[in-house]
Amino acid sequence: MTESKNPPLTPELYAYVLEHNPPLDPVQRELVDFTHTRFADDAGLQTAQEQGPLLSFLVRLVGARRIVEVGTFTGFSTLSMALALPEDGRIIACDISEEWTAVGREAWAKAGVADRVDLRIAPALDTLRALPDDEPWIDLSFLDADKENYPLYWEELVRRTRPGGLLVADNTLLHGSVVTDTNSDGRAAAMRAFNELVLTDERVEAVLLTVADGVTLARRTGA
Template sequence: MTETKNPPLTPELYAYVLEHNPPLDPVQRELVELTHTRFADAAGLQTAEEQGPLLSFLVRLIGARQIVEVGTFTGYSTLSMARALPADGRIIACDISEEWTAVGRAAWAKAGVADRIDLRIAPALDTLRALPDDEPWIDLSFLDADKENYPLYWEELVRRTRPGGLLVVDNTLFHGAVTDPAATGPAAAIQAFNDLVLADDRVEAVLLTVADGVTLARRVDA
């Protein structure tokens, strides 16, 4: 019998989780709050607060130096990863919005990590397909963009990821709609994507009940 050990995530329990995670630094906190103030209608696109420390942890855990991010929004996830990079590390950040990423640019500069971030404003598939592909080189990628294109982004990222490299994918529970057999639109796209990852023998992957679902996939030796 399938049985969860997850307790209900009440506001009090969520606050407890945040209190026992590494705290956001002042620039991260300001960026989170500014995003919710300036872009209230779109603020749900921002990576969950607890995912910032998680991304930083993963960057340090694998010693990442070369990161690709698909979906930057106002740059909270980008900032969290850049903070964890060594001085010679780089993030290629893909987005299509000058307005949203302008907020991120200001925060990155304020945090002193702008030189680690290569923001590319263009359709992400165009950016990814133009990246070097002669040999795997990506240490870590973070995918949090339009759900219908997840399989296409995945393919471009996986084949460029070095053995032992990590792919982190957000929203893989999609508000719980992944269990709906009649799902359509983005929820159906995530259902298909999760099946694709499960069947992909180039990676070993786990789907975690973090925020709206986070999949961690490790590239295995070719």
């Protein structure tokens, strides 16, 4: 029998979780609040607050120095990872919006990490395909962009990820629609296909976690 141990995530419990995670620094806090005020209709695109400390933790855990991010929005996830990088670490951040990423640029500069972020405004697939591919070099990647293209992004990232490197994919439960939306096309179908792709990809070992809207962590093996 399948049985969940997850308690209902009430506002009170969510507040408790945030209180018992590493606190956001002032620039992170300001960026989160500004995004929800300035881009209220799109604020759901921002990485969940508890994922900021998680991403920082993962950067330090794998000793990442070379990161690729697909989907930057206003730069909260980028900032969270950049703050955890050593001074010579770099993030290639892929997005198509000058407006949204301009907010991120200001935050990165205010936090003193702008020199660690290489923002590339272009279709992410074009950016990824232009990256070096002579040998695996990515330490960590964070995928949080248009869901229909996840499989294409995945392929470009996996083959450039070093053995032991980490791939992080966000929204892999898609608000539960991966099981509630049974249509054969659309975002839910695309995410189901992506989750099956990861599950059967022999180049990685992966886990899908019920963090925020679903987070998949995949470790590149030597295969």
